Structures are given as structure tokens and as C-alpha cells.
Amino acid sequence: MAHSKKISVVVLGSEDDLMKALITIILGKDLSPLSKTKIYDNDMYEVTCPPYTADDLKNIFAANQDPDMSLLVVKEGFSPDMVWQEVENLKRITRKPTEEFIVVLPFGYKESDRYPFKCYTMEYLFSKLTHLAEDRHLMPTNTSLAGQPASSTPTSPSLEGNPSGTEVNLVLLGMTGTGKSASGNTILGEKRFTSKASSKPVTTECQQAETVINGRRVRIIDTSDIFYDERKSSSGEHVRKVKELCQSGPCVYLLVIHVSRFTDGERDILEKLGKVFGSKVREQTVILFTRGKDLEQGGMSFEDFLHRCQPDLKKIVEKCGGRCVLFENSDSGPDQVEKLMEIVDRMLK
Known part of the structure; x- marks a missing residue:
């Protein structure tokens, strides 16, 4: 995936509904039922949601298709210790540093020093994604949260001009x-x-x-x-x-x-x-x-x-x-x- 101009994102976790919601927001379009074998994409992003098995994880993180961003989705009320164990397990299977796995905090949560793993709030995640898109000169074709350049002037809070936003x-x-x-x-x-x-x-x-x-x-x-x-x-x-x-x-x-x-x-x-x-x-x-x-x-x-x-x-x-x-x-x-x-x-x- 690293050879693609598009930003490659891998979404991991055991909560299918939350993973589907995150992918929907990233791409700015609704998905059919979540598939663990399909690559979802638009003009800016390629998103995969691989089966959560050792063999599939090894393949997805192979040297020739190392993703730009690896996101681990967790639900509200998660146990930091259990999430850390999950990150450590991903490190063991993929042989990638734990810092490469970013835990996406549920809406309303904030980053905290008490979390032993690397984590992003939703707002910070989409800020990072838009900066990646700008660095690659990828121009959005929609006005979804992930697709709007971070440096652009904020849009007026009207309903016009955003018919397909998420x-x-x-x-x-x-x-x-x-x-x-x-x-x-x-x-x-x-x-x-x-x-x-x-x-x-x-x-x-x-x-x-x-x-x-x-x-x-x-x-x-x-x-x-x-x-x-x-x-x-x-x-x-x-x-x-x-x-x-x-x-x-x-x-x-x-x-x-x-x-x-x-x-x-x-x-x-x-x-x-x-x-x-x-x-x-x-x-x-x-x-x-x-x-x-x-x-x-x-x-x-x-x-x-x-x-x-x-x-x-x-x-x-x-x-x-x-x-x-x-x-x-x-x-x-x-x-x-x-x-x-x-x-x-x-x-x-």
C-alpha cells in the first residue's frame, strides 16, 4: 500500500459497528455491511479492515504494503490495561513498534498520560489525516470531515453546499x-x-x-x-x-x-x-x-x-x-x- 499515492489506513478492532462508523467518516460516504476482505476508498484514502487473525495481520503489515496509519478502535468504558495488551499483541504478530498502532479514543474522551499506548482523539486523528493529504497534494472531492483541508477557511454553518457530509x-x-x-x-x-x-x-x-x-x-x-x-x-x-x-x-x-x-x-x-x-x-x-x-x-x-x-x-x-x-x-x-x-x-x- 505504501506505493499508492492515496493515504493507506488500516482499521483494527473487534467492534464492527464502531469500525464501520469510523471508515464511513473517513471516506465521507456510507458503507454497505462491513467486509473484512474489501478495500474501501475514495480519491484520498484507501481503507482496509482485515480479519483479526495472525496470518492476515502479518500480510497486511508486510514490508511491501506497510500502511500509512494503523488505527485500533475501542469502545466506551474500555480498560487501558486490556487495550495495552492488545497493542503489545499486535507488535508481537506484526513485528512493528507499538507506536505505529494508534488507539482511536471514543467521542468525548481526551488524551491522557495515564494511557500507556499512543492515542488520538477523533478531532486530532482527522487533523493528522488532512495534513497527510495536503503533503501529498491530494485534493478532496467532497466536504466530509476528513476531506476538508485543515488550512482552508471554515465554512459557514449553513446547510447549503454540504449535501453528502457525514x-x-x-x-x-x-x-x-x-x-x-x-x-x-x-x-x-x-x-x-x-x-x-x-x-x-x-x-x-x-x-x-x-x-x-x-x-x-x-x-x-x-x-x-x-x-x-x-x-x-x-x-x-x-x-x-x-x-x-x-x-x-x-x-x-x-x-x-x-x-x-x-x-x-x-x-x-x-x-x-x-x-x-x-x-x-x-x-x-x-x-x-x-x-x-x-x-x-x-x-x-x-x-x-x-x-x-x-x-x-x-x-x-x-x-x-x-x-x-x-x-x-x-x-x-x-x-x-x-x-x-x-x-x-x-x-x-
Whole structure:
């Protein structure tokens, strides 16, 4: 592989879903079911995912096809000692230094001196890949995370011009008590943001967490209530942080509204958001209604609710192109997240 102009990458590990997600992000395109005999490639990269046996590893790391980068994928909650043993085993089989095997840390993990092995965060890995591509004068044909030159000017956080990207930023916006943090946890499939009932903001700083959904890298950005009267002095800093985080890819705003409590402060919320994030914010917004069980208990369907809701709320939905989804954050079922991502996928095309 070393004789190829393309950057050769070997992805190793025992977690097929995680390996497939990583390869998908590197190449900027979705994969069919993962094959351990196929070479996946685009104009910049050749990626292999060999069977995890001694003979196959010896062949892939032979002198005439030594890869440019060897990545070992591990899952959340991994044991550093067990991963180190795995790296040592790779060294023994391939006769390559342990430093040649890079452990790819799960989203949200940071490098640490306590890890005995060489490791990269996702962000640093893609920075290294783009630098390799620049050194070889490889020009990207798509705007995926791995394909965008590190030295280029960051793109505007709009949906235009990135129809096939494999990443998206989902920004949770809304008034205090609507369930922004709980909705973020539902999308992530685990509790990463602090969430509890309160009349005052529980989230006081802009926070982020990442996951992969259907091969797409999804960053959830949880915000404080930027319109909360007692926090207006610091709202500008929170907005600046959101805009900064959204520079890395397309952005979809999730305007979170409590299905049983539409307040006076929310009547002109799109106008408020337009002043903060620009006049096109409504084109990038999905209304995320929370407390779906309230409708169920009242014997009302979501469609009936949208038809009968207050005129000002109906106008908000109409201004956002009718893009809305209903969440019940006490329900861990995947259907509601799938419906949201279907809307997001259509917006990104």
C-alpha cells in the first residue's frame, strides 16, 4: 500500500459497528455491511479492515504494503490495561513498534498520560489525516470531515453546499424548563447532560457531546436559556461559543418547546433567534416538542395537536416549514430519534 499515492489506513478492532462508523467518516460516504476482505476508498484514502487473525495481520503489515496509519478502535468504558495488551499483541504478530498502532479514543474522551499506548482523539486523528493529504497534494472531492483541508477557511454553518457530509451539529435552543438537556440525552442514547425539573436554568454553560447515528457523526450542543432575564449579561458569550462550535460542519437548530406550556416569551422566539443567529435561522430549524405523554394522556394525537394549537405556535411551525417532531424523554425507544434524523437528513440533501 505504501506505493499508492492515496493515504493507506488500516482499521483494527473487534467492534464492527464502531469500525464501520469510523471508515464511513473517513471516506465521507456510507458503507454497505462491513467486509473484512474489501478495500474501501475514495480519491484520498484507501481503507482496509482485515480479519483479526495472525496470518492476515502479518500480510497486511508486510514490508511491501506497510500502511500509512494503523488505527485500533475501542469502545466506551474500555480498560487501558486490556487495550495495552492488545497493542503489545499486535507488535508481537506484526513485528512493528507499538507506536505505529494508534488507539482511536471514543467521542468525548481526551488524551491522557495515564494511557500507556499512543492515542488520538477523533478531532486530532482527522487533523493528522488532512495534513497527510495536503503533503501529498491530494485534493478532496467532497466536504466530509476528513476531506476538508485543515488550512482552508471554515465554512459557514449553513446547510447549503454540504449535501453528502457525514457530520452535523444539532443545537438545542429554547426557554428554561422545556427539556433541552433531556432531549439531548435522548438523542445521545445516554445521560451526558444534567437534566432536572427547575424554574431556573440548570444548564448554565454551553456543553457538547458527540455520537454516531446511522454512520453520521452527530454533535449535540446544549445551551443555556439565552433569553433568561437574569442571564442576559452572559448570553453573548454563549452565542459566540455556539457559533464557534458550528464552524466545523452544517448546523441544525432544534427549538425545544414544552407541548403543554407555550409561554408569552416564546411567541416571538423566532425573531429573537433571527437577531442572534441570522435571518435564515428558521430555514435551519426543527421544532422539537417535548412531553409527548401529555398528549397521549389527553387522548390527542400529535397531528391533532398541531392542528388545534395556539395560532402563534402554529405560525412558528409554519415559518419553520412544518419541520417538527414529538419527543417523550422518559421513553428510551429509538423511533423518535429516527424521525428527527430523517428530517435532518432531508435538510442536509
